[in-house]
Amino acid sequence: MATIQEVDDRIPVTILTGFLGAGKTTLVNHVLTADHGQKIAVIVNEYGEIGIDNQLIEGADEEIIEMNNGCICCTVRGDLIRILTELMQAKLGHGDPRKGGFDRILIETTGLADPAPVAQTFFVDETIADFYRLDAIVTVVDAKHAGQHLDEGHEAQEQVAFADVILLNKTDLVAETDLVQLEQRLLAMNPAAKQYRTQQSKIDITHILGIEAFDLATKLEIDPGFLEEEDHDHDDDVASLYFRETRPLDIDKVNRFLSDWLQDHGTDTFRYKGVLQIKDVDNRVVFQGIHMLFSSYADRAWKSNETPLSEFVIIGRNLDETWFREQFAGCVAS
Ligand SMILES: Nc1nc2c(ncn2[C@@H]2O[C@H](COP(=O)(O)OP(=O)(O)OP(=O)(O)O)[C@@H](O)[C@H]2O)c(=O)[nH]1
Numbered sequence: 001m002a003t004i005q006e007v008d009d010r011i012p013v014t015i016l017t018g019f020l021g022a023g024k025t026t027l028v029n030h031v032l033t034a035d036h037g038q039k040i041a042v043i044v045n046e047y048g049e050i051g052i053d054n055q056l057i058e059g060a061d062e063e064i065i066e067m068n069n070g071c072i073c074c075t076v077r078g079d080l081i082r083i084l085t086e087l088m089q090a091k092l093g094h095g096d097p098r099k100g101g102f103d104r105i106l107i108e109t110t111g112l113a114d115p116a117p118v119a120q121t122f123f124v125d126e127t128i129a130d131f132y133r134l135d136a137i138v139t140v141v142d143a144k145h146a147g148q149h150l151d152e153g154h155e156a157q158e159q160v161a162f163a164d165v166i167l168l169n170k171t172d173l174v175a176e177t178d179l180v181q182l183e184q185r186l187l188a189m190n191p192a193a194k195q196y197r198t199q200q201s202k203i204d205i206t207h208i209l210g211i212e213a214f215d216l217a218t219k220l221e222i223d224p225g226f227l228e229e230e231d232h233d234h235d236d237d238v239a240s241l242y243f244r245e246t247r248p249l250d251i252d253k254v255n256r257f258l259s260d261w262l263q264d265h266g267t268d269t270f271r272y273k274g275v276l277q278i279k280d281v282d283n284r285v286v287f288q289g290i291h292m293l294f295s296s297y298a299d300r301a302w303k304s305n306e307t308p309l310s311e312f313v314i315i316g317r318n319l320d321e322t323w324f325r326e327q328f329a330g331c332v333a334s
Contacts, residue, residue, distance in 0.1 A: 010133035011091070013105045014209055015118055018140030019149045019156045020111030020271035020315060021290035023169040025056055027140055027201035028108055034205050041087055041102035043080070045110050055275050055311075056286065077117065080107075081125055088131045104209065105132070111271065111315075112238065114158045115139075116219075116226060123216065123227055136213040139163035139193075140201060144173040145291060146182055148267070150189075160186055161222055163193040164213035171197045192218055238270070240315045243328045248279040249310050250333040251296065254287065257327040258294065265318065266292040274312030275299070279333035287312070 018024050028042060090100035109118055115137050122134040139159045142149070149156035160166065166186055171179055183195060194213075196203055219226050254276070262269060269291060276285040276296070287296040302308045314324065 008133055010131055011088075011102075011104060012135035012210060012212075013107065013122060013132050014135050015115055015137045016106060016108045016140070017113060017115045017118075017137060017159045017163070018111065018167075018169075019142060019145070019153075019159065021145070021288075022111065022140040022142040023167070023198075023201040024108050024111070024140050026169075027138075027167070027203070028106065029056075030201050030203070031106065031205055031209070036205055036209075038104060038209070039102045041099070041105050043083055043105065043107045045080075045108065045113070056273075077121060080118070080121055081128060084121075084128055084132065088127075104135070106209075112155050114155055115162045116158060116223060119162065119214070119219070120227060134214045136164040136208065136211050137162050138165045138167065138208045140167045140169050140198075141182075141186065142290065143168050143170045143179060143182060144293070148291075150185070157189065160189050160193075162219065163190055164215075165208055165211070166190070166193045166195045167198045167201060167203055167208075168195055169198045169201050172199050237317045238315065239317075239319055240313055241319055241321055241324055243274075243310070243312045243314075243324070245277075245310045245328065245332065246307075247332045248277050248308075249331045251276070251278045251281075251285065253331040253333075255296075257331065258289070261324075261327075262289075262292050262294075265316070268318050269314065269316040271316070272312065272314040274310060276310040276312065277302075277308040284308070 016024050016027060025044075028044070031040065032042070084105075086095055087099060087102065087105070089095035090097065091102065093100065107118065109115060119134055119137060121128060122132055123129055139162070141160065146156070150160070168179065168183065168186070174182075179197070186193070186195060194207070196207060216226075258272070269289075272287075272289045272294070274287045276287055278285045281298055283298040283301050285296050286299045288294060312328070
């Protein structure tokens with residue numbers, strides 16, 4: 001007798017992970033601007049007290065929800081459940097109707113997040129599990145810096161181990177032989193994940209959304225304790241600093257003091273980024289860096305409802321806060 005398979009009409013969720021600066025926000029922007037006709041609610045969790053990513057996401061109509069007061073995989077899991085519940089209620093017509101028009105959810109985790117506890121949320125919380133289906137964990141890997149990140153920290157390793165899809169990004173920065181070696185290393189760490197090479201996180205979105213790739217049994221093989229609540233550690237040495245300045249800055253001074261710092265501390269300085277107000281520049285200036293590589297560009301004009309100012313976040317080990325505050329204050333344009 002033929003069996004009739006039930007249609008799973010739960011809302012699909014994609015968890016987007018990858019180490020600091022790998023290209024997650026670039027991928028979110030690619031997904032939100034691609035022509036696919038789907039309505040995607042994006043939940044963005046950033047490490048550090050202030051989020052810069054929400055300012056860098058170009059989504060027009062989509063619902064973008066920020067979670068900045070901690071790491072999604074530990075302290076703010078309660079927040080994630082609350083946000084998912086609110087979205088569910090909106091979708092069911094019991095909440096804010098402006099928030100209910102989505103077909104799927106994309107969660108961008110911090111670069112330091114372990115994806116396992118985030119994925120766990122979709123299995124251990126009954127209400128969430130009844131309404132949402134974890135579609136896939138997509139991990140973006142920075143081809144230029146992955147070697148160091150995988151050698152040094154368990155977060156980067158977990159992100160690869162738990163991936164259903166790996167985007168080997170920034171292939172423009174690495175020689176072919178190094179790429180092949182890295183692909184072999186990733187394959188050995190996670191033979192089940194599909195790997196794609198990308199630049200600027202550009203991928204046909206049918207390879208990452210709606211792929212029904214997350215398989216609980218496989219994840220339990222990797223981590224038998226996957227469904228159990230457990231504490232996990234982060235690298236306690238990693239910290240973040242946040243700077244804010246309302247007076248216009250001199251971009252040359254910013255470049256100079258950061259270059260000075262990076263000469264000796266590039267390896268330990270994982271990520272820095274900000275939106276800056278630069279003297280004599282009408283547009284806001286986006287500043288982005290990963291270890292020794294950084295660049296800035298004039299972005300869109302400030303909106304009429306925005307007060308021009310500079311916000312800058314830096315994440316790394318052994319950051320000298322006093323020195324940074326002095327240097328940053330010294331960048332005010334004369
Ligand atoms: N050369 C090169 N740069 C890239 C590529 N993809 C992204 N970038 C740049 O890398 C930087 C970091 O990209 P993001 O998308 O912000 O990375 P992220 O993973 O969201 O970073 P965090 O949220 O801070 O962890 C940006 O300056 C991007 O423009 C690529 O394929 N090649």
